[in-house]
Amino acid sequence: MAEPVFAPWADPNEKPLIQFKGVTKRFGDFVAIDNLTQDIFAQEFFALLGPSGCGKTTMMRMLAGFETPTEGQILIAGQDMAGVPPNKRAVNMMFQSYALFPHLSVAENIAFGLKREGMPKGNIDDRVKEMLRLTRLERFAQRKPHQISGGQRQRVALARSLAKAPKLLLLDEPLGALDAKLRQQTQFELMDIQEKTGTTFVIVTHDQEEAMTVASRVAVMDEGRIMQVATPAEIYEQPNSVYVADFIGDVNIIEGTATPEGKGYDVAWAEGQRPFHAETDKSFSKDQRCFLAMRPEKVAISTDEPEARNRVQGKIIDIAYLGNLSTYHVELPGGTMMKAQTANTRRLSRRALTWEDQVWLSWTDTAAVMLEG
Known part of the structure; x- marks a missing residue:
């Protein structure tokens, strides 16, 4: 039997562990978190992803109790955290600097919080x-932090954070x-x-690859708001906005206007050029401004004209050779660049394509995600 998929967010009977309810955080006039609601x-392994200053660290500091919401509530296991100090929360925080005690051994570092709580020595x-x-880390128990590597120090900090068995x-x-x-290993x-x-x-x-690797769900943030929360695969394949599509991975974004056609839309994108076609469940009105977001790995490149409905000729301007992959930057008529x-x-295959070559790009009707402008 297949293992059940872990997706408590899809089960209406599941109670969330953490609830942000209409949380706003201001520092003077600056709004760091803007009316945020999230379970x-x-x-879960939940990732907060976004550029510097988007509010992700503020969100975390409020969970830990180092900052207080200006408005709204934060609940952990159904309990309102207002006025509950950091040391009384079933939460532990691991900082970027690891903050290990240099004069204590690895084992003593891990035991530190438990001793302070007065746990019996045997336990x-x-x-x-x-x-x-x-x-x-068994072999390193008696070493001091300076006698072990950065990756091992990182694991000591993790062991110390987990020693008190926090819920979060x-x-x-x-x-x-x-x-x-x-x-990557870590x-x-x-x-x-x-x-x-x-x-x-x-x-x-702020490392999208990291978020996509480790998380059960990723929240992409911008200016104190969550733009989209979904599994890594959904965020990559079905971004809900140009911002999210652009923030995650490499993407081609082509602006155009939509005309209903067959199962989807024809998108006019450049004067005198054949429109591109995209299938989508979303509705667009005639001549509505829209964007096509398309991952470079979904775009085929060839010297001969392909049969695909979506095909366009262009010139190779740049080639990035990444060992396992090559990315071709192709200039389309009118100056639009596509990857x-x-x-x-x-080994050394496909070297037939080189700078200044005229090539054809093509893709399927379902390769592009159609987004509102």
Whole structure:
């Protein structure tokens, strides 16, 4: 039998662990969070994604209790958090700097919060052992933070945050200090640990790849508002706005005007050019301004004219060779630029295409997402 898909947000009987209800946060005249309502469910790995200054860290700090909402309510497990100090919340926060105590060993760092709570020594030892095992740090228990690598320090901070068994762990750009390869490895470790402990994780990041890798759902933010909340696949394949389409991954965005045609719309995009065609469930009126958002990997490139309804000729202006992929930047009539991507499956294959070549781009009727202007 197939494993049931984890999607508590789709079940009307599920109670959320976290509820933001009409939350606004102002700093003087600046509105950091603008009337935000959002539910987060137990055992989710929820990512807050957006550019600097979009309000994602403010949201997290309000959850932790370091900031108070100007208006609205935040509930955790049904309890209003107004006036509940950070140390009385079933929440722990892991900071970007890790903030480990340099003079304490790895094991002592992990035990620190438990000692402060007055947990009996035997229980502390058991819990520290469990955390060392979970984060694969048993061999490093007696070392000091400066004697281990950045990735290991990151895991110590995680073990310390999880030692108190919080209902909710907040991670603020937790992998920011790691190099690319280690980041990738650590993302999978984080997912593994989150699954094993069943703790709800909320991560703040401006790295879209990270959000798309680790999260059960991603909230894309802009100027204190959540623009779209969905699974990584939905955000990538079905963005609800030009902002979200543009923020996530590489995308072609072509502006035009819509005319109903068959199962979808013809989109006029340049004087004297054949319109593009897109199928969509959305409704557009005749001559309504619209945008086609299309991922480069859905655009085929060839030297011969293809049979596809959506085809256009252009000239290769630039080629980015990324090892496993090549991205071709193609100038269309009227100056519009489009990107097409091909997988380099064979060594030095497809080198027939080069700068200044005239090529054809084509795609299916369902490849583009049609968005309102």
